[in-house]
Amino acid sequence: MPVAVITGGGAGMGLAVATVLVADGWRVALLDVNSTVGEAAAASLNSNQIKDGSEAQSLFIRTDVTKYDDLRTAFATVADRWGGNIDFVFANAGIAGGTDFYNDSDSEPQQPSLLVEEICLRGVVFTSHLAMHYMRRNKPAPGGVIVSTASAASIYASPELPLYAAAKHGVLGLMRSMSLQLASEGIRVNSILPGAIRTTLHTKTIWDQFPVGDFTPVEEVVSTVLGLVNDPTATGRAMEISAGETFDRKQPDYCNETMQRIMQGKSY
Structure with a gap:
């Protein structure tokens, strides 16, 4: 069974x-700082059956x-538990939130x-x-x-969220650089650049400022991520996702x- 870390x-x-992924027969490690939601999520996934009838x-x-050290321990735990291989890593943790950057x-x-910056860039x-x-x-x-x-803020200005935009620009630069360096080793590196998705990233009060049609369904994000995982030619791709378009x-x-x-690091 393939192994994913998220x-x-x-x-x-x-x-x-x-x-x-679990429904498709993957073993999946959920990494999260929130133990309450993480434990509940894993329990829910483990209560379902995968396609061949065995336990997820x-x-x-x-x-x-x-x-x-937290991440190093987590990766080692996954490798030890499931035989060593790690086939897919979704470096997804992030926050937006307000900032005191402009405070006078x-x-x-x-x-x-x-x-x-620490969560959105250093974590990635x-x-x-x-x-x-x-x-x-x-x-x-x-x-x-x-x-x-990454984010749409990886390629556009986001004046209300300058540190978020700076971090997400960094994520995109990291991906593009890694994808070229690691291609010869069989490691494919890609990014997604979602627009507004109604998740826990913001409060209900903030989300309610936007028309419903501005939001990107999370199913479109899932489809794009899995498309990058399953396409053997996909590397170095930055997939922007916004309100039904990719x-x-x-x-x-x-x-x-x-x-x-x-x-490109060439001296000639």
């Missing part, structure tokens, strides 16, 4: 992807993605909170790094799929050959 797996997009297999591991003060300016960096490590050791051959949750956002063209050579 951060932010206790609810929202992570749980939605996990639900489909799901595991919850409480994990703070900003802490490398008559006194000495205070350091803004970096929690959004740590998760992707560990995914790469385990996928290089998969048997009988190295390989696997990493999908990171767009493959290509990297911008290099401004000239010099920039292309520098960015």
Whole structure:
């Protein structure tokens, strides 16, 4: 049975992807900082039967993605429990929230909170790094799929959420760089760039400001993620998803050959 690790797996997009994978016969580890929702999610998945009638297999591991040791322990636990291979990692944990970045003060300016950056970018960096490590050791051959949750804010300005936009730009840059470096090792790296999805990322009060038609159904996200997992040619793709439409956002063209050579690390 193939094995998946999903951060932010206790609810929202992570749980939605996990639900489909379990139904298709995967073993799925749900990593989440919220033990209440994570344990409930795993119990619910394990109460269902997969297609061949055997018991579904799901595991919850409480994990703070900003802490490398938490993630390292979680990956080791999954590998030990299910035979070593990790085939798919969904680096999905994230928050949006408000920010004190723009706060004004008559006194000495205070350091803004970096929690959004720590979860949305550092968590993806740590998760992707560990995914790469385990996928290089998969048997009988190295390989696997990493999908990171970026955002429409990876490619557009988001003036109310500057640190969220900065983090998500970083996620997209990480994915594009990793996808080129790891392609020869059989590790495919992609990102999804969702628009507004009514999950626990924001409160009901915030979501109610938007017309219903602005939201992207979570089923479209699941379909896009699984499409990236199942397409053996899919790597380096940035899939923007918005209100019923999906767009493959290509990297911008290099401004000239010099920039292309520098960015690709070539000295000639």
